[in-house]
Amino acid sequence: MDLVNVLDIGSDGIAHVVELAAKIKADPSSVAGTRSGLRVGLFFEKPSIRTRVSCEVGTAELGAQPIVLKNDEVGLGTREAPQDVARVLERYLDVLAFRVFDHRNLVLMAEHAEAPVINLLSDREHPCQAIADLVTVAEHRPLKGASIAYLGDGNNVAHSLMLAASAVGTSVTVATPAGYEPDETIVDLARSGAIGGAEITLSNDPFAAVVGADAVYTDVWTSMGSENEAEERRIQFEPFRVTEELFESAGSEAIFMHCLPAHRGEEVTDAVIDHQRSRVFDQAENRLHAFKAILLHLTA
Numbered sequence: 379m380d381l382v383n384v385l386d387i388g389s390d391g392i393a394h395v396v397e398l399a400a401k402i403k404a405d406p407s408s409v410a411g412t413r414s415g416l417r418v419g420l421f422f423e424k425p426s427i428r429t430r431v432s433c434e435v436g437t438a439e440l441g442a443q444p445i446v447l448k449n450d451e452v453g454l455g456t457r458e459a460p461q462d463v464a465r466v467l468e469r470y471l472d473v474l475a476f477r478v479f480d481h482r483n484l485v486l487m488a489e490h491a492e493a494p495v496i497n498l499l500s501d502r503e504h505p506c507q508a509i510a511d512l513v514t515v516a517e518h519r520p521l522k523g524a525s526i527a528y529l530g531d532g533n534n535v536a537h538s539l540m541l542a543a544s545a546v547g548t549s550v551t552v553a554t555p556a557g558y559e560p561d562e563t564i565v566d567l568a569r570s571g572a573i574g575g576a577e578i579t580l581s582n583d584p585f586a587a588v589v590g591a592d593a594v595y596t597d598v599w600t601s602m603g604s605e606n607e608a609e610e611r612r613i614q615f616e617p618f619r620v621t622e623e624l625f626e627s628a629g630s631e632a633i634f635m636h637c638l639p640a641h642r643g644e645e646v647t648d649a650v651i652d653h654q655r656s657r658v659f660d661q662a663e664n665r666l667h668a669f670k671a672i673l674l675h676l677t678a
């Protein structure tokens with residue numbers, strides 16, 4: 379089983395992994411050392427703090443061995459075809475966890491290797507983030523019937539969030555500037571996989587989108603690899619900045635979420651990211667528990 383797309387593990391798998399991550403958080407010793415001998419390859423084509431460190435520490439805490447591969451040495455798709463990289467590496471390693479620019483490279487790897495392939499972020503999805511996001515929402519209120527307002531770019535983070543949330547009964551409203559909506563096929567997939575009456579709603583109105591939301595979520599306006607669009611995006615996304623006024627429009631109980639790294643003053647103000655109801659650092663911590671749960675699930 380792979381986790382290239384968050385739905386690869388199915389809605390039951392998502393619910394199980396989220397619950398398992400919460401249990402691991404409550405008692406890390408319950409799983410310590412349970413994957414002794416497992417070798418986990420970690421590879422990053424783009425920068426990372428949270429993913430890199432949570433995966434390396436999480437792997438080690440399970441008793442498994444993290445092996446970090448160097449981007450320039452692997453040359454995924456340049457020095458060697460992704461399917462050949464995967465078929466070679468699985469002769470030495472048990473799990474291949476890769477952060478890539480092009481999602482299709484992960485699909486190729488997963489198609490050609492028996493070893494589980496984990497997506498550590500691609501241009502299309504960020505499934506490990508979505509699992510940690512749901513762990514974070516579940517710490518605030520039950521996922522069935524919850525609602526998240528995601529503001530900003532209809533990007534990889536928004537995609538995995540929509541797919542994973544709707545699969546466990548959480549509604550998501552995605553508010554973007556016109557032209558920056560999430561991929562239509564992902565919206566359709568999230569709608570068709572929704573349970574418990576969860577809804578996926580698209581909007582171009584940030585203030586309308588947050589009304590009644592249990593969580594207000596944003597991400598950077600310009601993702602890694604699209605830096606040449608940053609100037610234009612700063613103009614287009616200006617009305618989507620999460621200010622105190624916008625955050626307060628969600629109601630007095632809503633939490634603030636961001637996958638991080640954040641550009642303070644751009645997509646979110648200091649007052650919101652440092653707000654008493656900001657959960658961004660819990661969310662970052664939950665990446666560690668989520669990765670352990672994912673590894674355990676994929677190697678059960």
Ligand code: CP
Nearest residue numbers: 426427428429637638
């Ligand atoms: N949220 C997240 O994936 O952070 P990094 O890019 O630092 O890994």
Ligand code: NVA
Nearest residue numbers: 533535597601602638
């Ligand atoms: N959407 C962002 C997420 C970073 C964790 C990016 O892809 O750069």
